[in-house]
């Protein structure tokens with residue numbers, strides 16, 4: 304069946320089955336920027352924002368979130384128009400294979416939107432559901448701190 | 463895998479929801495995180511709790527009501543605003559991960575009661591009440607809900623009710639090796655004290671043989687006593703939860719660890735006795 308969803312500020316119709324997770328429904332409908340790692344709720348590769356809050360899309364049944372605002376990493380910035388946070392990830396060297404990056408970026412985005420000047424501990428808590436097998440996390444945390452610093456020094460509001 | 467012909471229902475009233483779940487193979491859907499793990503093919507229908515107005519936390523007089531569709535994260539945020547529920551919130555803040563806490567509901571976690579539950583030990587220690595609806599609505603203690611086996615029947619959980627008692631001090635500890643891991647056990651202690659003397663105590667541990675244990679012997683020992691080093695060491699002897707060995711840890715090891723956690727918890731509480 305084909306059902307309407309609100310994804311990245313646009314109405315989209317997803318072809319899906321009633322037993323599918325949001326992760327399956329998104330990937331089967333070309334939102335392949337949402338990654339599948341463990342399918343168990345443990346790695347965070349499948350993170351999307353639901354009403355602005357990060358969730359593991361592999362742990363959400365798609366039918367249950369039909370009326371909610373869904374944001375994938377392409378909803379905050381693209382390759383040609385990257386978000387400040389995505390630029391910081393590149394500058395800090397926070398991506399290696401890049402598989403965790405969509406989830407990491409979205410979890411960090413949600414944190415900074417609510418708390419533009421987080422402490423290191425607050426960053427650790429916000430990213431506690433996202434695993435990275437490459438970077439050792441330090442550069443990811445640096446990227447979040449770098450964004451916070453840019454927001455502060457340029458008096459910017461997190462959009 | 464859930465069945466691909468699964469039917470979804472989005473009722474607006476709890477009466478409708480209760481009627482729907484009276485059908486065979488039809489169950490409630492909270493956050494869905496457990497339904498997805500167990501995914502039984504026998505499930506024919508899911509009744510979503512999202513439109514039942516059970517997503518709230520109210521504080522009135524000395525009672526706090528937590529609607530069953532509230533997520534762990536929403537309870538944590540309520541506590542950050544009001545400075546209430548600190549013991550429960552410590553346990554919930556450590557549960558699972560940030561994205562999961564945004565999804566896991568109180569109702570789904572109570573009905574499911576996984577062995578790694580972060581919710582049960584603090585709620586039992588705080589002597590929480592639970593409001594459920596099946597043919598009739600009723601409010602019972604959470605302990606009775608477990609003891610009488612009501613948990614195993616088909617019903618809808620509406621809310622949890624907690625007393626906001628400034629005389630009660632409490633703490634909770636879970637056994638994990640890393641931050642994001644299913645806890646092996648969770649121990650919770652709530653004490654009411656008067657002029658340094660313990661007048662009431664509730665001690666619970668989850669993750670044990672039989673899922674949970676009300677540690678009455680340790681409670682009886684502590685009531686009427688001061689919380690000092692000597693009594694804490696004595697209380698440890700009366701705290702004897704039984705565990706099942708698994709591929710990682712023997713039952714003896716878990717019992718030893720639980721005793722250490724229990725005494726650490728009492729030591730921490732010692733500093734806060736009123």
Ligand SMILES: Cc1cc2nc3c(=O)[nH]c(=O)nc-3n(C[C@H](O)[C@H](O)[C@H](O)COP(=O)(O)OP(=O)(O)OC[C@H]3O[C@@H](n4cnc5c(N)ncnc54)[C@H](O)[C@@H]3O)c2cc1C
Pocket residue numbers: 343344345362489490491492493494495496497498511530531556557558559562565566567568569570571572573574576578579580581617618619620643644645
């Ligand atoms: C990787 C991972 C780690 C986790 N770690 C922890 C942890 O450390 N601590 C912890 O406490 N939890 C943890 N959890 C969560 C726990 O295992 C369950 O998945 C969760 O508690 C279920 O809640 P839910 O809202 O998703 O329930 P659902 O999956 O929606 O439902 C579970 C059961 O409850 C029933 N139900 C749902 N709502 C109601 C209601 N209102 N009334 C009556 N019945 C209802 C359903 O029919 C179903 O039988 C973890 C989960 C995952 C995936």
Ligand code: FES
Pocket residue numbers: 338339340341342343344345346347348349350359360361362
């Ligand atoms: S794929 Fe969803 S958490 Fe790993």
Ligand code: FES
Pocket residue numbers: 397398399400401402403404434435436437438
């Ligand atoms: S960059 Fe490879 S998993 Fe994080």
